[in-house]
Amino acid sequence: MARYNPKDTEPKWRSAWAQADVFRTADIGDGRPKYYVLEMFPYPSGRIHMGHVRNYAMGDVVARYKRAQGFSVLHPMGWDAFGMPAENAAMERGVHPKGWTYDNIAAMREQLKALGLSIDWSREFATCDPAYYGKQQAWFLKLLQRGLVYRKEASVNWDPVDMTVLANEQVIDGKGWRSGAPVEKRKLTQWFLRITDYADALIDGLKTLDRWPEKVRIMQENWIGRSKGLRFTFKFADEAPAGHEAGLEVYTTRPDTLFGASFVGIAPEHPLAEQLAAGHPELQAFIAECRKGGTSEADIEGAEKLGRDTGLRVVHPLDPTITLPVWIANFILMDYGTGAIFACPAHDQRDLDFARKYDLPVLPVVLPPGEDAASFEIGKEAYVGPGSIFKSKFLDGMDIESAKSEAIARIEAMDRGQGATVYRLRDWGVSRQRYWGCPIPIIHCPSCGPVPVPQDQLPVVLPEDVTFEADKPGNPLVRHPTWKHTTCPSCGGTAERETDTLDTFMDSSWYFARFANPDAAECIDKAAADHWMPVDQYIGGVEHAILHLLYARFITRALKDEGLVSVEEPFAGLFTQGMVTHEAYKNVAGEWVEPADVVITAEGNSRSAKHATTGEPITIGDIEKMSKSKKNVVAPEDIFEAYGVDAARLFVMSDSPPERDVQWTNSGVEGSWRFTHRLWNEFDSQPAGDFAHDASDEAALALRKSAHKLIGFVTDSIEGFRFNSGVARLYEFLNALKAAPADGASDAVLAARREALNILARLVSPFTPHLAEEAWASLGGEGLVVDAPWPKADPGLAADDERVLPIQINGKRRGEIKVKAGLAEAEVEKIALADPAVLAHLEGVTVRKVIVVKDRIVNIVAN
């Protein structure tokens, strides 16, 4: 019996697939139903890691399974190749970002190919290919023409380390998502995309995404943050400040609490605040102070509510006898609503904190159920629960919702404001002051202003002769001697190119559509995209729940409105897979130690660790995401070398549910490796022959039944993304096969085994494709197993004709009976009550009731 040797076997089958070109897909399909499987494409950072292995192995299981089910499967691969790390490498090591990126792509392509993925490599592209980003420039200009792109001066998030602007989505806890540096506010002129025009569509579209995780839909909905309320204007009680004669506009979601207003607040950046500060050093100092405040969690938690009275007063819109002071307050945000609020301290915690600090009135107007109107008071906590409105004239006695509608109606009738929907979502700033990105195809002309580059002059190609020096940060496009100097396409005068490049999230917002035909002369080959889109199954990390997945949904809708694609939603099905984790180890000095240098010993239930060479004790730390800084990484290529690709693929699919983190362990992958060998032994020990069935042989029948049941289990587990359960069933079945060995078996059992192995080879093929091919060949299967159809279960064999029913007495299991499947309840009851074990437990008690659940269980109620 030959030992299974993945080192020879795996490359052999990979070249067989390549030679037969089995994974190439036609651009407009071939008559079979289409299925588009896509994993989020990788950033070419240098080497693939275990997270990639898990992500792409999952997609490959789906792709191979759908292929076998008769679908024409599109399963492409590309590279999200623009971005900061390439520039960092350039500055640190003096290499060129382009060379660095394409070298990494070459290395990672080889690694991915070694994984044996069923990828159509003929469609591969990188976003840094001019052939790709040129098309991106083309549709960017179309969106500009549509009015979806605009330029404005705005206060933006500036990352002082990466020296670039970041979108709101890219600021995590007040820090740059990549650099981790605290973000500063800067006023810059930037290009923006009107994602807010699509806010409603993006929220409403979520309802159609029934194959997305609920969690991601909720995150997107919260991020867009639609809220309904009232926008209205306060008139000034005395003479209005110059330019503010119309009054002061505020936004609220609680118009029902209008009679509880005790002051009006404006943001420190509010134009009125800045105007007032002009001749007022104290206000000026206060506003400057506010600008400094950080946005990290600790800053916000600890931040004290601060404000300054402007001395201005405004008139209450619903009761002209009431006037309210106008304060500048540090907790009011300029870029939400109107940057001004009316404050109702009784029913808003922030307003209450502020009111207590500056001794402003607290007027409760919502009476909680069961409270007495005369005695109800607000202490340290604002009341935000339900109740009935009181001390509010015509709103008295109403519930909150009716009072909101009534207040809005009154204000609208007075023509002082109107109901308004406000979003948390801001327009997407896409300008990046970086070199290694897609150039924004705009020319700035001193007389014509910003002018689009004519379509026939695209692509605007990045110049390659740029210099990077660690002491000269910033964008080398700005200091390039010639590149930016050009002529205005409109007037022909001297002009300068835009030196900002596009946010790399633009690159990943349409690549899935380009894959339909990556060589198309137009941006998107409409016929091909109409055939393949939407992506039927998208797979990637949950860290993109808001960023990439929201941008891609927006761009797809914008491109649809432009007529470039027909779908509104790019990803019909989304699966967010968990990370690959590993224990982290530390030595006595507190330094991280690589897993390869650690020897673990276990005695009973306790584990201890020591250093493999020095023998010094090692502390076993937490299980964490694999990261270079904690040294708890395992290199995929080392695993492929030691155990083979199939064992590695199998392990990442087997140990945990795919949406959860999987803990990489050496012993775990060894288990998968053992499985591949034991599986091979079964195939290898099987003598050739036919499938002639002998129904009278019980062992043979039992084996056939479990093989046909297995088909259903594995099919369901793949369809339902429960790969770990499917793999467990395969293990279980192998155990059953070993219990009916070929050695000395009857002809009937041998035939049953042959049939079972034929089924098994196809069922394991999505998980361990190389081994499956070797097995298929040894069984004498026709052609390649990748081209073999998915096995079909014989319903007669897959269904049980006998059932073992547990018998409970008062809910406790007391015995079991074997009955024909589907046996009538009355019959089952008779048999159950005659069972000796049951009778023994019924002695001295009276049977009150017998519950029979067909084919499942019997419960006898007795006392």
Add this chain to the structure above:
RNA sequence: GGGGACAUGGCGGAAUCGGUAGACGCGCCGGACUUAAAAUCCGUUGGAGCAAUCCGUGUGGGUUCGAGUCCCACUGUCCCUACCA
């Protein structure tokens, strides 16, 4: 502060519909093979008990003939988000 998820042996997890809790894997323990070890193979393995049996899915209640699963309250852990009026 707001939103969401999760909690099952020594560990990862299974139980898809309210119906035999702990499949499968890892680890541990024992055995075979071996001069020995590794590898491999076989067996045991939730807890208590000699046993019958009893207890057992984070805690406390509830619904039900029957709850890991449904409802209420709580505790803990993790993720997202954040002065969004």
